[in-house]
Amino acid sequence: xxxxxxxxxxxxxxxxxxxxxxxxxxxxxxxxxxxxxxxxxxxxxxxxxxxxxxxxxxxxxxxxxxxxxxxxxxxxxxxxxxxxxxxxxxxxxxxxxxxxxxxxxxxxxxxxxxxxxxxxxxxxxxxxxxxxxxxxxxxxxxxxxxxxxxxxxxxxxxxxxxxxxxxxxxxxxxxxxxxxxxxxxxxxxxxxxxxxxxxxxxxxxxxxxxxxxxxxxxxxxxxxxxxxxxxxxxxxxxxxxxxxxxxxxxxxxxxxxxxxxxxxxxxxxxxxxxxxxxxxxxxxxxxxxxxxxxxxxxxxxxxxxxxxxxxxxxxxxxxxxxxxxxxxxxxxxxxxxxxxxxxxxxxxxxxxxxxx
Amino acid sequence: xxxxxxxxxxxxxxxxxxxxxxxxxxxxxxxxxxxxxxxxxxxxxxxxxxxxxxxxxxxxxxxxxxxxxxxxxxxxxxxxxxxxxxxxxxxxxxxxxxxxxxxxxxxxxxxxxxxxxxxxxxxxxxxxxxxxxxxxxxxxxxxxxxxxxxxxxxxxxxxxxxxxxxxxxxxxxxxxxxxxxxxxxxxxxxxxxxxxxxxxxxxxxxxxxxxxxxxxxxxxxxxxxxxxxxxxxxxxxxxxxxxxxxxxxxxxxxxxxxxxxxxxxxxxxxxxxxxxxxx
Numbered sequence: 001x002x003x004x005x006x007x008x009x010x011x012x013x014x015x016x017x018x019x020x021x022x023x024x025x026x027x028x029x030x031x032x033x034x035x036x037x038x039x040x041x042x043x044x045x046x047x048x049x050x051x052x053x054x055x056x057x058x059x060x061x062x063x064x065x066x067x068x069x070x071x072x073x074x075x076x077x078x079x080x081x082x083x084x085x086x087x088x089x090x091x092x093x094x095x096x097x098x099x100x101x102x103x104x105x106x107x108x109x110x111x112x113x114x115x116x117x118x119x120x121x122x123x124x125x126x127x128x129x130x131x132x133x134x135x136x137x138x139x140x141x142x143x144x145x146x147x148x149x150x151x152x153x154x155x156x157x158x159x160x161x162x163x164x165x166x167x168x169x170x171x172x173x174x175x176x177x178x179x180x181x182x183x184x185x186x187x188x189x190x191x192x193x194x195x196x197x198x199x200x201x202x203x204x205x206x207x208x209x210x211x212x213x214x215x216x217x218x219x220x221x222x223x224x225x226x227x228x229x230x231x232x233x234x235x236x237x238x239x240x241x242x243x244x245x246x247x248x249x250x251x252x253x254x255x256x257x258x259x260x261x262x263x264x265x266x267x268x269x270x271x272x273x274x275x276x277x278x279x280x281x282x283x284x285x286x287x288x289x290x291x292x293x294x295x296x297x298x299x300x301x302x303x304x305x306x307x308x309x310x311x312x313x314x315x316x317x318x319x320x321x322x323x324x325x326x327x328x329x330x331x332x333x334x335x336x337x338x339x340x341x342x343x344x345x346x347x348x349x350x351x352x353x354x355x356x
Numbered sequence: 357x358x359x360x361x362x363x364x365x366x367x368x369x370x371x372x373x374x375x376x377x378x379x380x381x382x383x384x385x386x387x388x389x390x391x392x393x394x395x396x397x398x399x400x401x402x403x404x405x406x407x408x409x410x411x412x413x414x415x416x417x418x419x420x421x422x423x424x425x426x427x428x429x430x431x432x433x434x435x436x437x438x439x440x441x442x443x444x445x446x447x448x449x450x451x452x453x454x455x456x457x458x459x460x461x462x463x464x465x466x467x468x469x470x471x472x473x474x475x476x477x478x479x480x481x482x483x484x485x486x487x488x489x490x491x492x493x494x495x496x497x498x499x500x501x502x503x504x505x506x507x508x509x510x511x512x513x514x515x516x517x518x519x520x521x522x523x524x525x526x527x528x529x530x531x532x533x534x535x536x537x538x539x540x541x542x543x544x545x546x547x548x549x550x551x552x553x554x555x556x557x558x559x560x561x562x563x564x565x566x567x568x569x570x571x572x573x574x575x576x577x578x579x580x581x582x583x584x585x586x587x588x589x590x591x592x593x594x595x596x597x598x599x600x601x602x603x604x605x606x607x608x609x610x611x612x613x614x615x616x617x618x619x620x621x622x623x624x625x626x627x628x629x630x631x632x633x634x635x
Contacts, residue, residue, distance in 0.1 A: 152538065
């Protein structure tokens with residue numbers, strides 16, 4: 001990452017004695033689409049508010065293009081925010097909302113008019129200039145909020161769960177549009193969400209957080225395929241997370257059965273967490289897989305069936321396009337490179353979160 | 357749905373006690389006043405009583421009332437905004453205490469408060485005592501327009517603060533953050549966001565301060581020493597000492613018309629606002 005636009009160094013922040021961020025470090029490259037992903041209360045919004053200038057960190061620095069902006073007030077920063085609750089000015093129409101920042105920058109009225117037109121076209125709201133913001137739907141209001149931020153040509157656009165208040169279909173539509181807008185305007189996006197699907201779909205880089213600590217950073221595929229701890233594995237997508245013993249390199253024992261895998265470097269006979277994605281498990285005839293168990297439930301989920309198979313005391317979750325009869329004894333098999341081995345959690349933030 | 361509407365329409369009767377109250381104590385007296393205003397002592401129709409407002413002495417009182425009411429409104433606005441903005445940044449507890457302090461004087465009798473001001477402002481009063489103690493010359497505030505102005509501002513200030521307070525506390529912090537995010541400094545945030553959104557409260561406050569200060573007569577009686585006449589004092593004298601109910605009613609109607617016109621003017625400003633004004 002040669003062209004770093006934003007850096008956060010050793011940021012600590014507490015609210016009412018509760019530590020929200022602990023020695024938080026982050027670098028964001030120019031033109032990157034970075035997503036902060038984590039459960040509510042993990043500190044992701046606080047990071048955005050620190051960058052926006054609404055919250056002062058207890059310690060640490062924020063650098064923007066190498067310059068320290070830690071104590072610069074929000075109005076002097078070259079970043080703009082799209083808020084979760086839209087926060088449009090109710091006493092102004094759509095055009096006046098979008099023009100707010102430009103008027104403060106004393107731009108010419110011709111320039112402002114062009115910008116409004118361009119921005120409304122970008123967010124698919126052509127001809128809405130004189131509409132009252134209160135008469136717009138949630139999706140339309142959020143589009144105006146995006147337009148209002150983008151016309152200021154910020155170097156970094158901060159998006160704080162911007163689609164959180166929209167219904168599922170509209171959210172999917174807006175996700176695609178945000179990607180389009182990002183390509184069109186070519187600015188850095190720092191996106192905050194608790195929706196893992198949204199993060200996987202949109203981001204160049206995902207930063208998974210829990211309890212104020214980065215759990216894993218990487219692109220969507222890395223995060224999904226190679227979760228580094230139980231928290232990440234559980235938070236990103238569905239997972240079977242089960243205790244195992246790493247017998248030696250490339251051999252793991254799960255429920256007393258030895259599985260071939262591809263992981264190395266965990267030592268000899270070490271307890272580990274094993275992650276297996278439900279879509280990677282395959283149901284075969286009894287006795288032909290690694291494990292045998294009884295089908296205890298089958299739920300149709302549209303694109304696939306979610307099947308639970310009980311082996312000893314553990315219920316394996318399997319996603320399959322073919323159903324299996326409930327009550328049957330079946331075998332389970334898996335390819336070695338679909339078994340992901342993780343170290344046991346060393347601190348509570350790396351554990352599966354149980355408060356849902 | 358229909359059933360719901362039906363049920364709610366049946367609830368109209370709940371307004372009956374209030375309706376009786378307002379008919380007996382507002383509508384009927386108004387009719388009586390209009391009857392007196394539009395007749396002479398012989399009972400013949402006349403507009404003279406109302407037109408009498410244009411006589412020099414009445415015009416002078418009217419003009420003085422207008423100045424007091426306008427000045428009072430402006431002072432109240434200038435005092436209320438900084439106060440409310442300061443309160444916005446207090447924690448919940450301290451905000452409650454400051455609100456309590458603002459409302460506290462309203463719990464005491466109005467005449468008592470004005471008499472207290474008379475004691476404070478009189479030539480040998482507390483104010484001059486303190487001023488002379490500090491080595492300055494005593495000031496003659498008693499029985500001047502300044503004394504009346506102090507009285508009305510003191511009395512009506514809470515009626516300006518409360519609606520503005522309500523309007524400003526309703527403004528979500530997100531909007532203020534959004535404005536800052538878009539490059540607005542504190543002054544711009546106030547003039548472009550906070551002030552425009554507080555206008556409904558400002559209008560309510562203006563109506564609640566302007567109208568009573570325009571029509572008051574007790575404050576000017578006590579603090580003006582009876583020499584400075586507001587239009588309210590002249591009407592009072594017509595009723596009490598002059599015993600000319602026709603003239604008093606006529607001037608009351610003229611004043612009422614004037615107030616209605618000026619308020620209409622104020623309310624016009626806010627075309628799209630929520631229900632902001634008192635009536």
